[in-house]
Amino acid sequence: MIRLEAVSLRYGAGRAAQAEVLHDLSFHVPEGGFRWLTGPSGAGKTSLMRMIYLAVRPSRGRMIIQGKDIGRAERRQLPRLRRRIGVVFQDFRLLPHLTAFDNVALPLRIAGRPEGQIRADVMEMLRWVGLAAKIDSHPYELSGGEQQRVAIARAVINRPAMLLADEPTGNLDDAQAERLMQLFQELNRLGTTAIVATHNQSLMARYPARTLSLDSGHLVQDE
């Protein structure tokens, strides 16, 4: 569940504070909800995503993620919350010195899962995204599409309560993008709250859903 009430964001603090990039955003995504996030480049989509996956805290307003008021939460409470959020980055953000297996296993290892259980889960996940033969490959040995699939596997391996994807189809052809959307829909059907930022209007047309539109840091549409 995501709830924003008059939330604003500016980077930096004190004398180093910059101009606000998000202004008075208010919206609600219920448990198991799905939202497209659109807007022109520079509208603040990535900043909003960063705020929701707790890479930055709001400067003003009230943001509630999975029932936790982020503005009031102590710093040490956030890691546990982050483990419940899966993120697919536009540039994948895989760790280059780790194999595909270790990249996918990372969230489970951070969560302290026993190694034997991790091995079975990761192997199954990599088989599911069609990369069973590439478990020992490093990201630089994989194509863009394969790296994307590793990133997706890492984002969903821990059965996140929330899934955020920033331009996830930007590096994929239409067929790959279609399969990715089917995956997101399946996870959403299983109860995962999802927000997908995209410019891909045809994809949005094929998978109609409520849309959040940003323009210059303002929320201009939530329907």
Place this chain on the structure above:
Amino acid sequence: MSGPRAPTSPPPVAPRNPPPSRRRGKAAGRLRPVGFDDLGLKRALSDRLLPFLVAAMAFLAALALAGALATAMLAQHWQQGAEAELTIQVPTPDDPAASGHGARLAAVMAILRAEPGVLAAKPMSSDDLAKLLKPWLGDAGTTLALPLPAVIAVTLTPGSVLPDDLSAKLAAAAPDTATESADVWAARLSALARSLQACAAVMLLLVVGVAIAVVTVATRAGLSARRDAIEIVHGLGATDAYIAGRFARRAMRLAAAGGVGGALAALPVLLWLAYLAAPFAQGNAAVTDQTPLIALPLPLWIALPALPLAAAAIGYVTAEGTVRRWLRRLP
């Protein structure tokens, strides 16, 4: 992509709330594979420069410790020697004693021999006295027939204390007899020893300070080199303790390796120094037959193995603190 199957096939994700780890403790329950390096610290915290610098610090620390110990031991030895010796000057020793019986020197010697705390009392021969005065008087001490005093070297029984009225008794027997204990020298030696020990302690503190600085700089370089990886791992829900612990364990291993290297490098040097110092510590100018291994004092045998442990502790605590401070910039 050939990957995901039909959407009706749910992704094989791990359960949200896994059951308590029943397999923990068995091989399958092991947390993270041995050597798993998620932050890439094997390259970011290189095993070349940091251990070498810590080894140099450990080497200097070993020398400082040895210096402090040696100073303490020599000072104790010298002080014990100084406290056990007394010099007595008897002017005009051949004049009659105050009692009228015998010469003054003989009267003083009789009093000294009667003292239970006196182990030995030996008047210096006129030749020895002449040698002693030669730097100041040349041969005049013998040729000019100067009225030289008799000098008695008194050795006390270890631990004994002479009565306070001894000087008065001696002066009564032989007027103007002067008693000079080595207390002044003992005090000076003690002050010198304390100064040297303070120098060694300052050197040790400096070495620890430099070691902390070296680990801090290396850790900051590692943080800078692995900023992206740290942000990714942080975003995946890693706690500060998780991230700082990775750095701390890596720094601890490297510092411990450096500590072992430094202690091993210092060992032959210390053995050699101990071998050279042994005769002085034993009050014997001749080089003894004692093997260098035995010559090294026991506290140093304890301190040397402690160096890698201290280096490891410095590495762990410094890296942990540095990373935790750095992580505060992340939300």
